[in-house]
Amino acid sequence: MSTKNPYVEFLSRWYWLLALGAVVALAATWYALSDRAPLYRATATVQIGRAIQEKNPDENDLAITARLLPAYAELAKRDPVLLAVSDALDLNMTPDDLRARLLVTPVWSTQLVDIAIVDVDPERAAAIANEIARQIALQSPDTTPENTTQSFIEQQLKDLQAKITDGQAKITTLQAEIGQMTRASEIADAQQQMSTLQAQVDAWQSSYATLLASAEPSKTNVVQVVSRATAPSAPLPSSTLLYYALALVIGVGLAALLALALGLLNGVIQRAEDVEEITGEASVVTIPHYRVPRDHSPVVMTKPDSPATASYRVLRNVLQSNGLDQARVSMVVTSSRSGEGKTTTVANLAVAIANTGRKVIVVDANFRNPELGKLFGLRSAVGFSNLMMGDSLLEHALQRTRHPKLFVIPSGTIPPNYADLLSSARMGLIADTLSTMADVVLYDTSAVREEQESLLLAKSTTGVLVIAEARRVKADDLENTLNLLRNSDIGFMSVVLNKTRTRRFSLERLPWSREARLEARARRHRTEANAASPAMREEWTTAGTSAD
Template sequence: MDVRTCLRLVRRHWWIVLVTLMVAVGSAALVTVRTAPRYVASVTFFVTTPSQGVTDAYQGGLFLQQRVKSYADLLRSDRLAQAVVADASLGLTADDVQRRVSTSTETGTVLLRATVTDTDQTRALKVTEALSARFVELVQKIEMAADGRAGPIKIEVVGGPRVTSSPVSPQPNRNLAVGALIGLLLGAAFAVLRGVVDVRMRDAAGLQRATGSPLLGEVPFEAQAKTAPLIVGEAANSARAEAVRKLRTNLRFVDVHEPARVIAVTSALQGEGKTTLSCNLAIALAEAGWRVLLVDADLRRPKIADYLGLSGGIGLTDVLVGDVQVGDVVQRWGDKSLLVLPSGSAPPNPSELLGSKAMADLLLALRESADIVVIDTAPLLAVTDGVVVAVQADGALLVTQQGRTSRAQVAAAARSLHSVSVRLLGCVLNMAKVAKADAYQYEAYRIASTGTPSVPADRATAAHRGDQGPHTVGDRTQELTRLPR
């Protein structure tokens, strides 16, 4: 995985980075608030010894530097801590004093520094004062010769004891900065990890790779599409409607030498929006002047009649079993050249019925009677109905919902079509997320060019259906004189 891929994943899952950053900064702030202030008191000792001449001074300096290292350990010894506790009423034990004391030396010098860290500023200073006094006495006692003479080492306090006027910890700025840095790093790592383990279809490029077919369109997600799925009325000027029109154009130019006249619209799973897209594609084709026939071949879960407000009790299945003629059940929708063949009665054997010779003959007749036939089929991975219909069509259009279907499922759906030599015309990324800037730009252009439509979506749908309901059999017969009777 290269850097560009990681950055793309971080950008896609920016909310993970934001949440992690907020949690990290909040945790750092909470720790800062709950941490008691700590003060530091310090004292500096100078270790020396009498010397005669330069040679003695040099040797004495080396001797003292080694001695200072031992005195650093002596400052944290039990003996000194007990002497400090006995000297002043500090409310501490010897172990408490040892934990508060730290020492440091400067290489090449005879300076020894002791620091005491405590949450009480006054107590830190008292401990340091007692420590400096008892340490000098302890060194003199240890270095004293056996005959009672003073030892060769002399220790003097050259700095302090003093205590800081403000606490050395916690440091809010530093803690928040460290928390923010950790949050950003963890957030980026979580975002990349989420992108790696996320197998759902997220973008158009991934859809093209999974299907091995061209991308013919990206239909953006619109919340109002749930209540007004058809691109009529106000929705006719939406970004979704414009995307369907682009799909219409791209679909007509997939192969100009061998254009597809019978198109099977399918998907990998149920609920990816293939039926809605079938209806809207048929409407867009009819608006362009094509004589379009929309067939509901999803016999297990037919929805086209409900979407278009038509009667679906008699339709495709009744024609296939020979109960009715196709010219008697096809219904006109709207004031355009759009004809609809509903699914009809629910059959016990959908796959066998769709793969029958009657279905092949019907499609042959419909091909000659309409400019374009759009067939809504069943999902490919659920049942075999979709493949059975796609084999008899000129090509298939694979619809995939962004963020729902996995890459493996899309690839399996494409393989099911390729395995039976179905011509996969292309794929459509449905309910795609569109950048706010692009959506705003389109909306501004729409308002500037067309203004606000005055026909509500529900009334426009009724107008397309016809205010007087579905047309009579006699009306449909006159319109379908080219269809077999």
């Protein structure tokens, strides 16, 4: 089993997705901030109530003021106030636009409320803040415009003050005249007038005191602007680094979640390590994805210097170490599902083995999709099915290829009961006969999930080669296939991860890297050697005696 740290394994598999998420997030943040103008903040301050101006403020007044603070702060955000601001300043802004720029904050444990405006224009920010403060002040009862009641009271106070002054003057004059009077009747009349005047003066003074109390400004429900906003000279501090940091965290986090979701929901085999987790083998042979020639001929035969050919040679060597180097070996090649590259692998592996000088027979037992003869350019109606039914001799079904050490038995006419034929005693006789005719016999069969002939043939062979296509076969399907084969009493079993893709970007693949230069040098030497001795190469290809 793999002993890698799960976190390291996760990073090694999904590092490209994490990097992509980070790049996309940073690019989106840069695009969003590139057209962003600097912001300016202007603040005006209003005071609620006059308790702070009193020598001995009343506790009840302070409590009322504390309850009025949030009310006026909320009033500053309402549509009537903001519409009045927009009209007063002739702004082309809706209340929602102003609300988005507005920040009203009651100052803790004070009678003050800060009204801040954030805008791209510093002059406009200050003007809006001051106008909102003015509109809030106009909402208080003490500053209501055109208050006719207050004007009437002030006029009445002036009239009463004049009457009181005139009445007191008359009383003083009568008191002086009484001191000079000698007649009792005149003194009595003067005293009577003085009493009447004093009663009137007392009544006027009482009315004056009442009106004066009602005209006294409120100590609590009054708003006054204590600090006007000025146009700021510097913009607000930029939070660009914070935005980029948050974008990086969010981008990598979302990419990690996507990677986890893909790993959990998809569950496909992607790397050799995934196969090792299932099989427990120390190493798994991988075959890279490559472009198949137009004639579908084996790449080992047409391009002996390609990376794919090198991979098939590695597969051959690994199989030899697992038992393929025995005197007589037969092997079934299968997969979990169709289309994973069984036939292509069989054809190329057969050529790679034949190049070592061993005689190889390839049998097309894939009755669901017989394509093996096509890869070698063979067309025949006689094949493996005719052998099992007894309709043909082995000499008629066995066909030569361009390689002198490689022979092919096509599928032949497909019978409806081929599954019964594979489990018959004749099948065992045919398998034994083929084993005596060649060093290696390879059987191309259908996928295990579709047909059971792979399991039936496996009982007549010495080993099984399972093909798993990268990024297609699911881990559960591969594990189920391997369990079925293990329960079929087979010999050795190996797994090939087919159609793997290399990283699109790697330092080793750069043109100036050491690995790339060494590969270019080796390719040049091979080309020079081939050009210098074409006859030798032709002999090597025909005889199949390459040392590989």
